[in-house]
Amino acid sequence: MNRLVIVSNRVANLRKTTxxxxxxxxxxxxxxxxxxxxxxxxxxxxA
Known part of the structure; x- marks a missing residue:
């Protein structure tokens, strides 16, 4: 099984549908x- 791993300096809001x-x-x-x-x-x- 292959898995996609994404590392980024951005975080997407996957809950938004717009x-x-x-x-x-x-x-x-x-x-x-x-x-x-x-x-x-x-x-x-x-903090």
């Missing part, structure tokens, strides 16, 4: 079809 295009949408679709994980960082730091 997204229509772009790299994040394409990658999210690939994750849904093949399964995998997306590691990302939003840039926020918790």
């Amino acid at each position: 997204q229509t295009g772009g790299l994040a949408v394409g990658l999210a679709d690939a994750l849904k079809q093949r399964g995998g994980v997306w590691f990302g960082w939003s840039g926020k730091i918790a």
Whole structure:
């Protein structure tokens, strides 16, 4: 079994349904079809 692993400096909001295009949408679709994980960082730091 192959798994897709994405590591990025961007975190997509996969719960929104209003997204229509772009790299994040394409990658999210690939994750849904093949399964995998997306590691990302939003840039926020918790204190």
